[in-house]
Amino acid sequence: MEPVRRNPLLSAERNALRLLRMKEQLAKAEDKATTGLAVTRPSDAPGAWSPIHRLQQSIADIETWAANATQGATLVDTAEEALASGSDILKMVRERAIQFANETYSTRDRLIGADEIDALKQQLIDVANTHLGDRSVFAGTAYDGAAYDALGNYLGNSDRPEVEIGKDQRVPTGLDGQAVFQGAVDVFATLDALAAAMRADDTTSIRNLLPDVTTAFDSLVSWREELGFHQVRLADAQAADTSLEKLALEEQIGADPASTYAELMGLRTAYEAALQVSGTASGAKLFDFIR
């Protein structure tokens, strides 16, 4: 049987190649240890990109929706506060109407009452023209202009702007002023009629307008309830937590510190041992001992 021949010069070449490969593996392990990431390029986990991308998309979506919800919540809160003010105004209108429907008040009293109703109407128009920044809250999607003119004529439209807070989930962030203030009953026309009835000293007409004032008040309450429902949805979207997704993503792409450290130490030890062996193996030759 032929002996196995060993050419130390060729062996040294092979050893050098092996050491190079070991160095590459060591560099990769060091990368993993310093970045904490086991997956940094497509070939690191060819079959895992679907769940990885799905988790990344999910996290980005949730964070975008949460930011959207924060913006939307500010607008909805502003609308709700405005409607609360409007409700207070209509309460005062109702009190005046009840008061001046009473025969014990004089014509002069009713004239003063009419002026008060006019002033309350202006306050309600101001409420209907509530802005957040330069954005009108009750103008529908035409929110870059005023919702109402000084006389109470609607300038907006009937569409409602919506913000995306989830997949196929949208929340209105503005209201159609006409539906709110002139839907169930035209509150501005009612206030005009009430002021006219007071000026005409017509207690019967004043009494007949009371149900409309009540309906207008109830309508604002109903709209506030709807806004309250949207506020809850927006708050839920703002509070959405991505920690579970981030944990799952970390499990997909992160490098386990313990096993990474063990791998690194193992490779370093193997590399140093290989260096030592290479040095020793290319040592003695018979020629060194021949005179």
Next chain:
Amino acid sequence: MSLLSSLRVGHSGLSAASAGVDVTSHNVSNAATPGFSRRRVEQAIADPLRRGPQWIGAGVRIDGIGRAADGLIARRATLAAGTSKNLETAYGALQPIESLFESEAGRGLRGVVDAFFNALSAATTDPADRSRRSAVLKSATDLADTVQSTAKSLETAQDEQMEAAVADMNGVNEDLTEIAALNARMIAAGGPLTAGDLADRRDLAIRRLAESIGATVHFEGDGTATVMLGGHAVVSGAEARQVTADATGATPRVLVSSDSGWLDATSEAGGEVRGRLDAWTEMEGWLTDLDAFATDFSAALNTQHSAGFDRTGAAGGNVFDIGGTGRASVNLRLDAAMVDAPDALAFAGAATAAAGDGVNLAALIGLHDDPIIGGTRSAGTYMTELVGDVGAVVAGLQYSAEGAAAVLEDADALHASLTSVDLDEEATNLLMFQAAYQAAAKVIQTTDQMLQTLMEIG
């Protein structure tokens, strides 16, 4: 037996030992020479001489200088070298470019698609807001730029592989010419047995050819090597064909010259050029995928965008443009009318284009999950599958290349154990031949003294 015969016998021993030292010296000198096969002195008993009833030994004769070689083992190593080079080259070509698709999780083609749709979603808070509209245009630009730069980088990588393949053919043709010349010289020298150095050089050239184009070889009865590329004989006797790589057509080809013109040997090529061709083909597949994405994505976005109205109430135009010569993916860019024109984004569903009208914006967002690529995949899913495919190909090549390298290492080790020079063995041989020379010299000296004694008689 006469004293003169003894001198001749002694001389034969001196010659044999001297040849042994020469061969040992040649081996030691070439211990680190790539492709060198260890030599050995082929000694045999010289034909005896008849002296009356006796056959008298005539010493030693040298039948030749043998070369340690095994055709089967050499062929295994050569085949393994071709396979290893093929896979190593393909892996080396594709591994550096995989980061174009995903440099780390979240930064890549899928990431820019998701970012674009997230920018659209953020715009729902205020469709009229210019900063949000500008953010949408920026993310659209990022998407187009990323696809475009990935495609351009792939095209550049393809060109580099083909330039390298064309340049490699110069070396291939030199090797083919060298083998043909060596065939001729070996016939003149009396065959491979008597022209061991020429055979070594030829085997080295054959190894280089296996690595460069996956050529195989079989040896004729006269010792010449016939080099084959698939079914094409590229070296036969003292004749060598030419091989070239043609990158001018739609797909690159390997061509072999013949009496009737160039023959297509693409499917039969192996080695490094096969690795380059395979890498080119993979990149072409990915470019085709990117072209499909660019075409279908821009078409879907543009169609939906055209159904809406911009801030001025005009119908929406194109968001993306793929026009021009060349690939759709290389040409993908923001439409010129959209550049620095956030008000041109058609988010509104009606021509009145109220500030908060986001009806068409909602429809654009809806495209995120629609199967708009090839009618079967959403944009994000398509990109994920592309990244996964790239990863699978590169990982597969890595494992295959490592496996082939291990097979090659074993084959080379086996070949080296047979053919390489073991310095300890040569040192032992040197001592042996030195001792044999000294002993033969002593025989001659003794015989000479005996002759002198005879001469002094009388």
